[in-house]
Amino acid sequence: MGTDGNVRVRFAPSPTGALHIGGAHTALFNWLWARHTGGSFILRIEDTDRERSTAEYERTIMDGMRWLGLDWDEGPDKGGNHGPYRQSERMDGYRNASELLIESGRAYRDGEAIIFRVPEGEKILLDDAIYGEINVASEKASMNQDGSIKDIVLIKSDGMPTYNFAVVVDDHFMDITCVIRGEDHIANTPKQILIYRALGWEPPQFAHLPMILGGDKKKLSKRHGATSVFEYNDMGYLPDAVFNFLALLGWTPGGDVEIFDRELAARSFELSKVTKKPAVFDMDKLNYVNQEHLKAMSPEARRNAVEPFWRELGLHPEKHPEKFIEDALTLMGGRGKTTRELAEYSDYFIDFEPVKSRYDASEITPPHREVLRKFFCAIYDRFGDRDWEPARLEEFARDWCEKNNASLKEIAMPMRLALSGRKVSPGVFEMASLMGGEECKIRLSNYQFI
Ligand code: GLU
Secondary structure, three states, rough: OOOOOOOOOOOOOOOOOOEEEEHHHHHHHHHHHHHHHOOEEEOOOOOOOOOOOOHHHHHHHHHHHHHHOOOOEEOOEEEEEOOOHHHHHHOHHHHHHHHHHHOOOOEEEEEEEEEEEEOOOOOOEEEEOEEEEEEEHHHHHHHHOOOEEOOOOOOOOOOOHHHHHEEEEEEHOOOEEEEEEHHOOOOOOHHHHHHHHHHOOOOOEEEEEEEEEEEEEEOOHHHHHHOOOOHHHHHHHEEEEEEEEHOOOOOOOOOOOOOOHHEEEEEEEEOOOOOOEEEEEEHHHHHHHHHHHHOOOHHHHHHHHHHHHHHHOOOOHHHHHHHHHHHHHHHOOOOOOHHHHHHHOOOHOOHHHHHHHHOOOOOOOOHHEEEEEEEEHHHHEEEOOOOHHHHHHHHHHHHHHOOOOHHHHHHHHHHHHHHHHOOOOOHHHHHHHHHHHHHHHHHHHHHHHH
16 A cells, blocks of 8 residues: 555446446545555446346446546456456356365355355454454354354355455455445455455455435435436536535545645545545535536636536527627626526526516616616717727716716616616626627617617
């Protein structure tokens, strides 16, 4: 272990569903440790459940990992020197290892099945990198309900290896140096250590990650909402933010730093700094982290992230120059917790239609409308359709209000509503300036403000 480049860690999902939050969390911590140490991150597909495993789920899991930016060095799609990378392709390996155990008297046949004989009186010491030392007597490693020893099935009567056996054989032949996985596997680890020992193999280091709880402090599950990482994409969470947020479930880079990118995380990650305290999946925190990433990203990246959500709203960002869209989103100044929200809040930059459906100017009285008409005529007389510079517009508006005994508010609020259909928006003169005099004229005249 260490930074000598020999670290080999693996993420070993079963392809029986999409990549869910718990799996993504495990994959991410493995990735962090591999990248921090300059070691290798291996993807292994645990597909011995032939009925529930599908190639489609295998693809979705890989897509989910790619979405989060968790690239792997060896895997079923990439190959490597330690294949096969699917359990279903290593049947001979399991068969041979189980035969060795039969020969040495550590396992026996029961019909077609092969069973490991759990020894009595052996001490098992699990020195977990996160949980610390756990001592278990061998006869307690695998028990029946009544407390009696329960021998461990290695190969089932249908010829398939069990999880506890396959995982040992795989990790051994793949030269895995450190097994980083969810705490739900902690009870399996003593069984696996017994099998390593019986085969005369050196067990890897183990690091069990903290449990993830929902907002109600119960173990995170489907009841708590979205479980697959792609649902977060659809809700408007950025992959960089989800990565950042998942890393915070059990770890921080130190100090008060909460917002970071993959590179900083990989550089400062330490397995020994991961806490065993259960981590709470807090949506408010995720929203905060996402908003910070939305604010910090480049205008171009932000545009690319928001565009699909406008399209979903039936809007066509492609009819505008890219620069206009990027400036509009910059002007939004950090409004919107998700990309989806940001797209909704800024829809009026893309099209006038949503404005019309929200605002009808029915609150404007005839005398108020007269004031507005005079003001906007004066604006167009002064500036024409071009060169709408925010500071000059505002200065003109203030002067005009003073001379005409009007308040800036009675001009600015209807103007804001006519342009955006919203009571809350960026500065109205900045908005008008970005949209330009021509577009503003179309909107203002629709409400007979000009
Ligand atoms: N396929 C197992 C799971 O998804 C892997 C557990 C392990 O990493 O050992 O839980």
